Amino acid sequence: MKRYVLIMIFCSVLAGCAASSALRFPPSRWVKDNDRMPILEPKERWKYSYAVGESERYQTAAFEKISTFIGVPKMVTGGNEEAFNVNNFDESPDSTWFTNRLGRFDISASDIAKGGGGGDPAGLKDDLEVVWVGRGEVAPEMIVEDDDGTHHLLLFDTQERPEAATGASIIANRLLYAFGYDLPVSRIVSIDRDRLPISPHAVTLTKYDEERPASSENLDKLWNMIATDPRTGLARAVMLTKPDGIAVGPFSFHGKRYGDKNDRISHENRRELRGLRTFCAFLDCGAMVDQQTGDLFIATDGDKGHLMHYILYTDNMLGAYGKEDAPQGYEPAKWNPFVSNAAFNMTTKRDAFWAAAILSRLSNDAIAAVVNEAAYSDKGARDAMIKKLIDRRDKTVAYWLGILSPLTNFELTTSDKTPSPLVGEGGGEGGFLFTFDDLTGKQMYRYRLRTERGRAVLKDWTEIPETKVCIDSDLAARILKKRLYVLEIQAKKNGDEYWLPPVDVFLKRTGPDEITLMGIARRYR
């Protein structure tokens, strides 16, 4: 027993030595993950495996904490480790999971409202056949096939909550797409029962999830659950067009997919899946499970290709099914999903901050434009939804950007290229101008320049009124080659007693007249 304990202590100490560097990648804020290498089509995952894998997901997520709980210091186990797929600038790379959109570019409100389809005006085609009839347990849904052979999921509102699920689905679809996730093209359509003949090959599921041939009676039964306009008999639906590719089941929020060599990062350690927790908090989505997602195999090289990872269902958001926040309202600090997943359990403050920083770029106009896409018949409902989203965005952003330093968009330019009065005063030839943005604004700032491990302080704490730091020629000359320097920057609101935790900006001399911004580390304290 004693030997086993000693081995564990030894291994724990060894693990503590295995600290990972924050600067693993080239000094570029935006990078692309090479995860489209050709692979064979993986085996389809069971579509309801979210239930099967539940315990394992919790167990793995919990294990990190158990290690801490049973006495192994957090510095050894790392507690909840930071996401693995972030670059030197704490950003998620473009990949088959995520594409930096709103976080990287200024996207107009109208473009955000268009979503993934780019405003594709194509509505329902004429020759439709129902090929799959849902049970209507959560929402009435069916899959129709058009004459091109393309499948579309039609998701309807229930009679109890008209326009709720379809509205939520469209809004969340557009917003999540703008944030960077992949979602199917969606649009609101109106349809009547007569336009939905049932295919002779149509299927439905029994309550035990067994496939059975579907008949018109199944469809009629489902149709009776659907909210229809009493005057026209039309039902409002959100139409989700199946993206290109072969569906191979949902992705998991835990582990890696067997058979996918491009899947190198455990999903609970992916920044975009962890950050999704913050977006779900904003979107009032109490449950995000595998069942809502889908992987599609895109053949690019004969029978080889790669997977794309989609969030398919977004109809359970924005309180569409009546699950509301606590009576005191939405509080980001206390928000927890009704049904969690491993990635959400592993979310750290940096993950949440990353998502909140993207969210802070979502304008009121964009929110209004997206809500307009939901085409609510009641103006009051539309206004209430806009108000709700703005309120939740403000609370989410204020909370998470108040925990870590809200400074971002760091840039370093040589002074001779950047005319600035500051440079003129203290910089001059050979100096550098370091600029950054403050996501919250109206703050005071201070900085200091030191060597990586702090053995030498080149410039002690200096307060600055603007989001600019001048590294004058004398100071720049002290930045030597082959050594890493840290520019620590802190911010605080006027009147606040304490400075927020600093951002460490790593600088390195890469040439006689060149200093390169290598990366950043947002510190907890």
Next chain:
Amino acid sequence: MEEARAADPVLTIKPPAGRIYKKIALFPLELPKYAFRLATFPLGFTSRYVERKHIQQRVADFLSNDERTMWVYPIIEGGAGSGFGGGPGFKYIDLFHRGYQLSAYYKIHVNLDQQAGASLEKPDAFEILGTPISWSFSPQWQRSANQYFYGIGNDSSQDDQTKYLINETDILGSIAAHPFKNFSTGIDLGYSIATTGVGAYPTVGTIFPTSSLPGYGKWLQYILAGITISHDDRDNRSVPESGGVRTFRFLRYQHLGEGNLSFNKYVLDVKQFIRLWAPRHVLALHMGWAFEQETGGSTIPFYRLSTLDVYSPLRGFKRQRFVDNDMCVFNVEYRFPLWGTIDGVFFGDTGRVFPKITDFSFSGFKYTGGGGLRMRAMNTMIFRVDVAYGGEGVNAIFGMSKSL
């Protein structure tokens, strides 16, 4: 946007190298988890199959009506000296669509020990001054020729195991008020009649003179009267993850007939459930105290003494292992998800019996430790298996009864 993206460096992003070293270094910590999962792999495989085929739902459909208000179910249990047993159970939770709850069961073991019981309840039956009042009525009967008796006291020996027969019928009625949320206080009234006699071999008389056992061989009748105060804020009655239940109960056993065998019984029972880092990771704590007080020079029938045994629970010991006037027990239980519908559990139990509260000390405590499995379906624990060791051999218990 696409032009900007085209200039981005393309990298093969992998986990940090330190992560791999860390995984290797921390592997010893993961060994117990892998060992437990390896040992229960067949169960996990079965659990997956059960989930995929919706077998739980099919069984529930078979055993209950469409509204899920009426259930007929099998009872299976065994271990801890009672042998294998089973029988039918019945539950109706909305009788006549008026909120009455009716339940009944019958169990018989291979050694022909039998138990039967029924319960009729009406939660929130009526109100008095705005306070909801509920009532319940529950008769119970048991006949067993295999009741254990090891002698009285904390130091009774396992070698002194004897058996006697008991035939007992209890009828208890309760009326409870619920003045505040989760809080209830009520009065209990009942009647109990029981007799003891020669049971299976070795009979109690072979070691203990029956004349020294108060109440042995006589029909004894009692009128029961008492109060119960309870606070229950568990989130789920069957598989709680948070909250707790705290109960204080006083019951007067007023003997009817010759002799003075009346006594008072005080029970304090506290359970607390603490949700840990993730759903289904629960720390369950339990503390139970029971005191029996003779009144006016009375004696307490030996089979009505406070009992510390597998059901107290002190799971490493058999039924009726320790008896005395007073008893205390403490339990710690850690539950964790093992497979989709199966939870694992590690527990530790300790407790002792003592003749008077002034005789209580922290010495002489009995300890048991062990682990087990809990099979759950639709947020209800339906079956449990526990294996415990307390110094008197390994105890394996299985059944549908609730644990903690």
